Amino acid sequence: MRTIAHLALRELRRSWIRNLFAALAVGIGIATIIASDLISRAITEEIAESAEGKAITAFMSEQLDVGLTAIGLVITVGAGFLIFNAFAMSTTQRREDFGRMRAVGMTHRQLLLMVLLEAILTGALGIVFGLLAGVGLGRGLMFLVTTTSDVFNRFGEVSLSPDRLLFGATVGLATTIIAALLPAIRASRTPPVAAMRATSSSGRNLNQYRIAGGCAILLTAMWIFLIVDPPGLWILPPWSSYLTVALIALWLLCIGLSLPAIVGLSGVWLRRPLTAILRLPGRLAADNLRRARARVTFTLLTLIIGVAMIIGVTGYLGYWFEELFFRNSERSLKENPGMGFFPLEIDAGLQAYEDVFDFTLTDNLIAEVEAAAEGHAAVVQGYFVLAPELSFLGEHYFSFIIDPHSMQQSGELFFTFTYGDWPHALEITDKDCGLFLTPTVAQKNNAWLYDTIPIQTPLGSLDCTIAGIGPTFVGASIISDAGLTAFNLTAPVTLSVFPHEGEGRDEILAEFAAIADRYTGVWFTDLSQVSKMQMEAMGTVRTMMSGLLFLAILSATLGVINTALISVSERRREYGVLRAAGATRRQVSAIVIVEGLLFGLIGAGVGIVVGTGVVVIHIVVSGGSVFGYPDFPVWEVALASIQPALTRGILALVVSPMLIALASWLPARAALRGTAIETLGRRETPL
Amino acid sequence: MSEIIETNDLQKQYRMGDVVVEALKGVDFTVHEGEFVAIMGPSGSGKSTLLHLLGGLDLASGGEVFLADRRLTRLRDTAITVMRRRHVGFVFQFFNLLPTLTAAENVALPLLLDGQSVKESSARVTETLEQVNMGNRAGHMPDQLSGGEQQRVAIARALVTDPEILLADEPTGNLDSSSGEQVLVILRRACDAAGQTIVIVTHNPTAAAFADRVVFLQDGALVHEILGGPFDVSAITEAIAHVNV
Incomplete structure (x- = not known):
């Protein structure tokens, strides 16, 4: 084994440029995987202390993690091809050397081991580089984003996750070994006479x-x-x-x-x-x-x-x-422009979450808004929860809890039926817990219209029936208000107001803005602004x-x-x-x-x-x-x-x-x- | 006959690791036009180095090489290359055909490098391939040819520009005796019929016997020569024994 390791090291040293490039490529992939974890966790950790805060910010974190990790994995797979190429070409070139080694007594297995060891050492070098560079890349990207983005303008302090480190190292090593396996097997099959025969190719096939x-x-x-x-x-x-x-x-x-x-x-x-x-x-x-x-x-x-x-x-x-992503919301906001009350200044990006621990609106505000809206506008109370079964992307994409009747009155911003209709949906939600999902989330649960899905809540499992399937606001699933008790929620995070047709929107806007002014920490804005913030994110x-x-x-x-x-x-x-x-x-x-x-x-x-x-x-x-x-x-x-x-x-x-x-x-x-x-x-x- | 190749005090040194090897130690050597010369000597005596220097494939460390009245050691690389392309043909022990080109395309290479079109060169390529009995294998790739056939294609490539000088480094070293003899017959014919000057490096007394003159090299210096060939193989064997190489 020592001799094999010695020979592998010799070869690595002899072709150091080629191996360094291969190692760097693996390293870049791993660095991206590490950085994506750092960035995504830095969004939720320390910033969002409360459950509601985590529910609101987790989707950004989830999107980043899924997207960036995917890129990291693709880069690593690309590096795998590079390693495959490099080793395939190198083993073809070294055929005579392999023949000589076989001629002096090296077994198939020893030869296979030698080539694989070269690959593993190359991969290991890449992994070390990737782990180190990943931290720098993550921190560098966060710095760059905080200085340029209006939304991602604050990140929490996070340390490296051992799980992600292990994941990155495993992916790197596995990719390297898989990529080098075929060339290594081919090399191990080299007959001793290859030392005496030059390879040639006519290229005809x-x-x-x-x-x-x-x-x-x-x-x-x-x-x-x-x-x-x-x-x-x-x-x-x-x-x-x-x-x-x-x-x-x-x-x-x-x-x-x-x-x-x-x-x-x-x-x-x-x-x-x-x-x-x-x-x-x-x-x-x-x-x-x-x-x-x-x-x-x-x-x-x-x-x-x-x-x-x-x-x-x-x-x-x-x-x-x-x-x-915004296809429906853009259209419906144009048709029925709504406005909303929020417990923090959404425009300020992640900075807004600093020192905010209560993400709910007060009963007084709700009562005042509902009284003012009576007969002029529909009011939708919005609650944010994390229900992994209903997550549109990964496990941490938020879901809404909304009263379906108010949602019906609000137009098509939150939900549009592709499958199902309001009469049937309301029949379900008036009796029990109902869900309004995108086809992706329904498919994720192997369920379809009118099927029941058990949702895990803080108070145990809650059976909810799919009342409608179609596009939802930014892909988030919607649970009917029957979910409020199960998720232990008492006050909404948002109040959205949609003026009825023919009502003077400007007057209503002024009236509600005046209400918002009387409550500290309440931010009132046009909903298109929220949509814009989402787009910016x-x-x-x-x-x-x-x-x-x-x-x-x-x-x-x-x-x-x-x-x-x-x-x-x-x-x-x-x-x-x-x-x-x-x-x-x-x-x-x-x-x-x-x-x-x-x-x-x-x-x-x-x-x-x-x-x-x-x-x-x-x-x-x-x-x-x-x-x-x-x-x-x-x-x-x-x-x-x-x-x-x-x-x-x-x-x-x-x-x-x-x-x-x-x-x-x-x-x-x-x-x-x-x-x-x-x-x-x-x-x-x-x- | 006038001299077509001449070397004066030709020297070549190499570094192999920490050791400086004197491959040629001041060789004075002359070849006349239309002459067939064989260079013999033990491994490491400097035979191939001498041949490479004569053809401008390598640069001398000292001394002079004159090739067809041109002082090779004074020429720039491009001029040497063009001269090699037009006036010198090279044959190697391991054929050195380009694996991705057919036999005909390998033969055409020096003409194409010299700016001829495929159309312009095709008649000459066919003629040269016929000359080495490879006309029927023109479209074959090198790995579809036997060693002897590959060497004949290599000779055709060396002859296609109708060079004054043909240099061959162990041209039969990688062939069986029958193929080797075919190659030597072709070289001899090129010398006799076309008046081309042939210089070969060989270990093989049978190959050397085809030459008009055999020179013996030992430790980078010319030590002996025999004249009056073609020879009996026994004459070569005796000469080898005489100079103890």
């Missing part, structure tokens, strides 16, 4: 074209189906989720399987124009693309994943925040996610540079042969640069297609089913959501080719610096 052809037919059929009969218009949960996952899997699988053929065909199609423009370097670069498909595909994978991730996440955020979440996407770009860049480095070192001999056959350094450099540009263009292009496809499939298949929006314009929304992502995609299309060309050219330049015979691989140093 007709099967790849057959597979690609089959995939093209399948995908064409899929897109025709999505265009002709978008499932988002008719599908119900949970089938929307199943179909989304199935079609995205088909999309990714087909693109993945077709990638070698795509690379090969690009080489065929680009050969003529490249030869015309760049003569031999263009021709050789196009030919290499076609014939070295396996190597090129490996090199491109990291870039494709990076670009697809950026396009996918940006597009998904656009869909979620711009098209889905979402905007900050989105900005933070975009910020972390930068780390994803960094991780992808490391991957690209790494594979380019390995690729150049693998092809050093080839450059030497070209030099010996009469190619000048400039000609060889031109080939390397043109190849890099082609890799970048194809990688970014395929990445854009993959990412766009994932987002469009998701929107067209799921549509508004998460919230239960009827008649959701799936294609219109899909195209609108993907637009900002495509802007980034175009940037990737410009930057990636230059980046890969540079990443390939720099080591190639170093390799070409010596004489032709040195480039061919002689190890002595000339004097």
Whole structure:
């Protein structure tokens, strides 16, 4: 074992740049996972002391935690591909070394262990870096957000959570081992005679074209189906989720399987124009693309994943925040603009929670408002609770408790029926506890309209019947007022007032503002202001996610540079042969640069297609089913959501080719610096 | 016959770890136009280094190399490369074909590097492949060819520009005796029929027997030569025994 460890360490030292890049990529993913936990806990801890405060702030914390952790996991998975690439290429390169080791008596198992140990040590380095950087990243992001956001302007002091540290370390290590396993197994199967045989490849494989052809037919059929009969218009949960996952899997699988053929065909199609423009370097670069498909595909994978991730996440955020989340509330606030009383100044963001321990409105205020509203406006008392069963996102998204009769009078702000109707709903809620849920929450409980769900409350289990399914205000579930006793609530957190049709809104607004002025600590505002605050909060979440996407770009860049480095070192001999056959350094450099540009263009292009496809499939298949929006314009929304992502995609299309060309050219330049015979691989140093 | 290759006091030193190795210690060596010369010597005697310096693949530490009246040691890298491309053909022991190109494309490489189009070069490529009996394998990839076939493609690549000089480093070192002989026959024919100058490095007395002259190198210095080839293999064996290399 000592010898194996010694050999693994030697190899790590020999290829330290490659391993450092792989470790950094893992580290970035883990750092994001750690930072997301720190940030999300810092929102609720110390800031929201009371149960109501926690209920109100927990949703922001939950959104951030889910969103940022997801990005962290995606970055880590991307790092996994980088490790897979790096080890797959490295083990191919070291085949002769493995053959020699086998020849002198190393067993399959020892060889497997050696390669896995190299991966584990690389991963461990990444984990240590990630754990340290995660704290810095979390604190840095919080500082940045507090100085720029009107909502997230105060964070609590939190220490690292041992659970999250363990989670991050486990994810990092598991990703590393899984990623390196296949190359390690392949290495362990190296026969001793490999030491004597040079590897070669003709790059011909007709099967790849057959597979690609089959995939093209399948995908064409899929897109025709999505265009002709978008499932988002008719599908119900949970089938929307199943179909989304199935079609995205088909999309990714087909693109993945077709990638070698795509690379090969690009080489065929680009050969003529490249030869015309760049003569031999263009021709050789196009030919290499076609014939070295396996190597090129490996090199491109990291870039494709990076670009697809950026396009996918940006597009998904656009869909979620711009098209889905506030769709109903914006419309209903326009139709029936309400106003509200709150126990704290919502406009002040998280700062408002400082030193506020009582988040309820007083009986006197409620009585006065209800008296003033009599005959002119509907008053809705709003209570906030945390019921994990009803959480729209994760376990800590808040739910409302609202009297359904007042909710009915308030218009469509809080709830709109997609399934069910008011007469049936009120029949339920007048007798018992009723629920108004989005399809997502109903699906989460494996329940549907008129089914009963047991809700855990401080006073035990409470059976509630689903009285209606449809879009709710910001996705929060609504429990009828029968839940008040079970949750031990005596006073509401908000009072929303909706003037009846034909009533003078301005006069009512002035009257209620005057009432609010008489109560200290009560804040009265237009409800659109609350909606705006929600949007601002979402905007900050989105900005933070975009910020972390930068780390994803960094991780992808490391991957690209790494594979380019390995690729150049693998092809050093080839450059030497070209030099010996009469190619000048400039000609060889031109080939390397043109190849890099082609890799970048194809990688970014395929990445854009993959990412766009994932987002469009998701929107067209799921549509508004998460919230239960009827008649959701799936294609219109899909195209609108993907637009900002495509802007980034175009940037990737410009930057990636230059980046890969540079990443390939720099080591190639170093390799070409010596004489032709040195480039061919002689190890002595000339004097 | 005029001299086409000449070296004066040619020296080459390498550093291998902490040790400085003197690969060539002031070699004076001349090859005449149309001559077939074999360089023999034990491993590490400097044979390959000498060949690399003659072809401009490597740079000398001291002394001069003249190739077709041009002082190689004074030329810049690009000029050396262009000269190698147009006037020198190289054949290596391990063929060094590009694995992603077909046999014909490998052969065409020096012409394409010199700016010819595929169309312009195709007739010459076909002719050269025919010359080494590989016309029927033009579209094959290197890994679809046997070692002997790969070496013949490599020779075709070296001959395609019709160079004055062909340098071969152990051209039969990786081949069976039959394939090796085919390669040597081709080289001999290039010398006799086309008047090309051939310099090969070899350990193999049978290969050296094809040459007009055999020079022996030991510890970086020329120690002996025999003239009047092609030889009987026994003459080479005797010479080897004589110089004790």
